[in-house]
Amino acid sequence: MPATTAETLSLVQRTVSVAPLVLLSAADHYGRTAKGTKKRVVGVLLGQNDGKNVRVSNSFAVPFEEDEKDPSVWFLDHSYVEAMNDMFKKVNAREKLIGWYHSGPKLRASDLEINELFKRYTPNPLLVIIDVQPKEVGVPTDAYFAVEEIKDDGTTTTKTFVHTPSIIEAEEAEEIGVEHLLRDIRDVAVGTLSTRITSQLQSLQGLHLRLRDIGTYLQKVLDGDLPINHAILGNLQDVFNLLPNLSAPKIAAVAGTAAPPAGPDADSDLARAMSVKTNDQLMTIYLSSLIRAITAFHDLIENKIQNKQQEEDKENASAAKEAAAAAKQKDGKDGGEKQANGTSSNGPLLNGEDKDKDAGGAGGKGPDKGKSKDAEGKKK
DSSP states (O other), X not given: OOOOOHHHHHHHTOEEEEOHHHHHHHHHHHHHHTTTSSOOOEEEEEEEEOXXXXXXXXXXXXXXXXXXXOXXXXXXXHHHHHHHHHHHHHHOTTOEEEEEEEOOSSOOTTHHHHHHHXXXXXXXXXXXXXXXXXXXXXXXXXXXXXXXXXXXXXXXOEEEEEEEOEEEOOOHHHHHHHHHHHHHHSOTTSOHHHHHHHHHHXXXXXXXXXXXXXXXXXXXXXXXXXXXXXXXXXXXXXXXXXXXOTTOOOOOSSTTSOOOOOOTTOXXXXXXXXXXXXXXXXXXXXXXXXXXXXXXXXXXXXXXXXHHXXXXXXXXXXXXXXXXXXXXXXXXXXXXXXXXXXXXXXXXXXXXXXXXXHHHHHTSSHHHHHHHHHHHHHHO
C-alpha cells in the first residue's frame, strides 16, 4: 500500500462515473473476440477529467495480444489508438482520451507497462477493469490510478495502482435506452413485489460481501500481515458512526416512570418504528401487486370472452352464407325441372293440336274459304 500523500489522497477522493454504453461496448468486444477463452480484451476510454470528477462516456476496442505463459510479452497497436482518437475528436471534441480498460477480472503484471504506454496521450491515465462475467453482486467496475509508492525504509520508489471508487451513472439521454434494454432483459411475467424483493436480496448480498471484505482486512491488520493505514481506518470509523443505534432502551411514556431494563429481548422504539414502517410498505406493495394481478386476470377473461364472441359471429355468418348458397342452388334445380315438364315462366307450352288450330285460325278462315269456292263452282 503506498504511503499517504497529497497526490494519493486526491486520486482516492475522485469520483469516477462510468456510462452504461461503455459497459455494453466492452461486453460486446469480449463476446466477439475472447468469449469462452482465458484471454482479456483491451480498449480506450473517452470522456472528461477535470481533476475532481472523472466521467467515462465512450470507448472503443483496440487490437491486443499477450503471451499466456509469459505476461511480460504483449502487443498493443498504438498507431490504431492514435488514428481512432483523431477520428473521435472530429465527431466530439469534448470526449478526450482519459484512460483504458480491460476485462480482467483482476490486475495483471503487465498493467503498469501498458499504463505507461497510455501516458503518451494523457498525463494520468485511468484504468477501469470491467468484469464482463460478474459472479458476485455489485458494481462490475474497478477504477485505478497509478502512483509512486514511497517506501518507509527510503528505498527506490516504485509504481503501483491505487483503487478509486466508481459508480455506474447514465445521463438523461441514456436513461431511455437503458430502460428499453432492461425491459427486454427483465421477465415481464414477474410481478413488482418479486422484483423488489429480488433487488433487496441482491443489495443485502452485496452489503454482506463488503462487510466480509472489511472484516478480512481488519483481521489481517490485527495479525500484522498488513500495515496500519489511517486513511482506511478513518473512513471505516465514519461509516460506523453513521449507523443508528438500534439497541437503545425504550423511552418512558410517562414522565417520572422508570424505563424498562434493556436486554436482548427488549425492543427499542426505533427498531419497532422501523419494523412497523417496513411492514406497512410491504403490505402496500403486496396489495398493489394483488390488485394488479386481479386486473390483469379480469382483462384476460374479457379478452377470452371477446374472442369467443367473434368466433361465434364468424360461425353464424359462414352458416348463413352456406344456407343462402344452398337455397340458391335449390331454386336452380326447381327451374330446370319445370322446363323439363313443358312449362315455362310465361305459361304452358302449346301442343300440336293447338298449333294446328292456331294455324288454321290464323290462315284467315282456311276451311270456310275452300267450301265457298266449291259452292261457287257448282252454281256456275
